[in-house]
Amino acid sequence: MPKVLISDKMDPRAAAVFKERGLEVHEKPGLSKEELIAIIGDYDGLAIRSATKVGRDILNAATNLKVVGRAGIGVDNVDIPAASAKGVVVMNTPFGNSITTAEHAIALMFALARDIPEADRSTQAGKWEKNRFMGVEVTGKTLGLVGAGNIGSIVAERAIGLRMKVIAYDPFLSAERARDLGVEKVTLEELLPRADFITLHTPLTDQTRNILSRENLAKTKKGVRIINCARGGLIDEAALKDALDSGHVAGAALDVFVEEPAKESPLFGTPGFISTPHLGASTSEAQVNVAIQVAEQMSDFLLTGAVVNALNMPSVSAEDAPRLRPYMALAEKLGSLVGQLAHGGLTKINIEAEGAAAELNQKPITGAVLAGLMRVYSDTVNMVNAPFLAKERGLDVREVRHDREGDYHTLVRVSVATEDGERSVAGTLFGDQNPRLVELFGIKVEADLAGPMLYVVNEDAPGFIGRIGTALGDAGVNIGTFHLGRRAAGGEAVLLLSVDTPVPQTTLDQLAKLPGVKRVKALQFD
Numbered sequence: 001m002p003k004v005l006i007s008d009k010m011d012p013r014a015a016a017v018f019k020e021r022g023l024e025v026h027e028k029p030g031l032s033k034e035e036l037i038a039i040i041g042d043y044d045g046l047a048i049r050s051a052t053k054v055g056r057d058i059l060n061a062a063t064n065l066k067v068v069g070r071a072g073i074g075v076d077n078v079d080i081p082a083a084s085a086k087g088v089v090v091m092n093t094p095f096g097n098s099i100t101t102a103e104h105a106i107a108l109m110f111a112l113a114r115d116i117p118e119a120d121r122s123t124q125a126g127k128w129e130k131n132r133f134m135g136v137e138v139t140g141k142t143l144g145l146v147g148a149g150n151i152g153s154i155v156a157e158r159a160i161g162l163r164m165k166v167i168a169y170d171p172f173l174s175a176e177r178a179r180d181l182g183v184e185k186v187t188l189e190e191l192l193p194r195a196d197f198i199t200l201h202t203p204l205t206d207q208t209r210n211i212l213s214r215e216n217l218a219k220t221k222k223g224v225r226i227i228n229c230a231r232g233g234l235i236d237e238a239a240l241k242d243a244l245d246s247g248h249v250a251g252a253a254l255d256v257f258v259e260e261p262a263k264e265s266p267l268f269g270t271p272g273f274i275s276t277p278h279l280g281a282s283t284s285e286a287q288v289n290v291a292i293q294v295a296e297q298m299s300d301f302l303l304t305g306a307v308v309n310a311l312n313m314p315s316v317s318a319e320d321a322p323r324l325r326p327y328m329a330l331a332e333k334l335g336s337l338v339g340q341l342a343h344g345g346l347t348k349i350n351i352e353a354e355g356a357a358a359e360l361n362q363k364p365i366t367g368a369v370l371a372g373l374m375r376v377y378s379d380t381v382n383m384v385n386a387p388f389l390a391k392e393r394g395l396d397v398r399e400v401r402h403d404r405e406g407d408y409h410t411l412v413r414v415s416v417a418t419e420d421g422e423r424s425v426a427g428t429l430f431g432d433q434n435p436r437l438v439e440l441f442g443i444k445v446e447a448d449l450a451g452p453m454l455y456v457v458n459e460d461a462p463g464f465i466g467r468i469g470t471a472l473g474d475a476g477v478n479i480g481t482f483h484l485g486r487r488a489a490g491g492e493a494v495l496l497l498s499v500d501t502p503v504p505q506t507t508l509d510q511l512a513k514l515p516g517v518k519r520v521k522a523l524q525f526d
């Protein structure tokens with residue numbers, strides 16, 4: 001039974017879902033890094049929010065880990081390249097807390113417009129400073145949206161409902177989507193001087209880091225009010241402090257900081273500055289949503305192989321997972337066969353799906369072929385990290401679909417460019433379930449690739465099979481199945497034998513010396 005660790009404070013419904021699905025779940029929020037490293041090796045899944053930092057050190061200790069599930073959107077607390085390299089799927093819940101976070105941005109906008117936190121402090125201090133607090137209306141004002149994805153779009157809808165004019169900067173926002181949202185698509189240069197309020201809703205990337213830099217803050221309209229409920233690091237905090245002090249920026253509300261938890265900041269105490277401790281997603285509704293969603297996604301993955309909302313792997317729906325599973329087994333065997341038979345130096349690989357296979361999502365099949373291929377070099381390779389490793393090694397991977405059926409109702413063919421020219425192997429599913437090799441380097445064979453096997457290429461000649469049988473018999477190796485194929489009578493022939501025990505090296509050397517033998521290789525399949 002897969003084991004899952006919940007290492008951040010999460011709504012109890014996450015643990016309930018894991019238990020209902022039959023998984024073993026342990027809730028241990030607030031572990032130190034060292035404590036997490038000490039126990040993570042026991043777990044197949046790790047469910048987190050933003051407090052747990054899943055870096056290389058944690059991943060190196062996570063010898064059984066298959067999936068990290070983020071109950072939320074931002075995954076900047078997970079080292080995704082390191083997780084991919086270790087073959088760990090990283091999932092998030094991209095929609096569960098969007099409304100809540102958008103509402104927090106709107107709440108902060110109103111708090112800024114009417115100076116609510118300071119008015120509250122003053123009133124509760126018994127001052128009744130009615131003349132001190134003069135706010136601004138939002139109606140008719142221009143809201144500058146930086147990032148118009150899930151949350152930005154919801155903010156835009158709400159702001160339009162408040163009778164604001166919304167202008168949006170997002171390089172990936174299409175003109176059509178902008179029209180549907182009722183926002184004006186602008187450049188950042190246009191947005192900065194026009195907006196009365198600016199709200200940020202992008203991830204933190206190399207392009208968005210310091211998007212409100214000192215230089216850009218200077219381009220904003222005097223009296224602008226700024227809201228950041230996305231990620232610390234989008235604003236130059238020192239420059240913001242100066243802009244607030246000078247009065248150029250009338251107000252700023254930050255839910256997120258460069259350093260979190262932000263226990264101290266030069267911004268604290270600055271007039272016009274409001275902060276919340278990364279509360280954007282903190283409503284009971286959002287936390288229930290993301291907890292249930294992450295637990296369901298992780299359980300589906302661990303129990304059925306379904307992949308939803310993964311950041312480092314293609315999606316596989318729960319409906320497709322059972323259909324894909326035998327194909328992935330076939331693909332992995334074909335990849336492994338190619339990998340074991342390659343003389344090294346593979347530069348190009350073509351993965352073709354024909355007939356029924358062509359109707360399926362090809363990415364998982366490709367991942368499985370590459371995993372089988374590269375597991376020959378490293379046993380830590382799996383479907384998640386294989387495509388990344390292939391890219392790293394400069395392997396040119398192509399996918400081709402043929403809707404037509406050939407001799408088989410379904411077929412997966414793997415072709416590689418080798419020093420000796422293109423070589424291809426192909427397999428089908430018998431009874432839609434059982435992987436079978438049906439073609440090996442242009443020669444028709446029919447073999448189950450399983451356990452220890454022996455591969456021999458020879459010149460077809462009488463008596464050859466007898467000599468192989470005798471040599472294996474002398475070595476005490478029992479033959480399970482025997483598959484023979486040849487290009488033409490007397491031409492090149494291929495023998496593929498399943499054997500009960502691996503063939504000893506001395507016997508392989510002996511077989512290689514038999515007359516007519518071109519190649520002998522011991523193979524191993526899971």
Ligand SMILES: NC(=O)C1=CN([C@@H]2O[C@H](COP(=O)(O)OP(=O)(O)OC[C@H]3O[C@@H](n4cnc5c(N)ncnc54)[C@H](O)[C@@H]3O)[C@@H](O)[C@H]2O)C=CC1
Pocket residue numbers: 072073074075094097098101146147148149150151152169170171172173201202203204205207208229230231255256278279280281282
């Ligand atoms: N404060 C909190 O508690 C929460 C914060 N967040 C954060 O909110 C942010 C937005 O989340 P979503 O809307 O769900 O993400 P999303 O991925 O749906 O939208 C992000 C948008 O930013 C745009 N973008 C990317 N690079 C850009 C650039 N250089 N300039 C302008 N726009 C750019 C993208 O095209 C996309 O439309 C994320 O950073 C997320 O981590 C999300 C939930 C809660």
Ligand SMILES: O=C(O)CCC(=O)C(=O)O
Pocket residue numbers: 049050071072073074075097278280281282
């Ligand atoms: O889990 C949280 O409270 C933070 C949410 C967040 O920042 C996110 O989903 O990106």
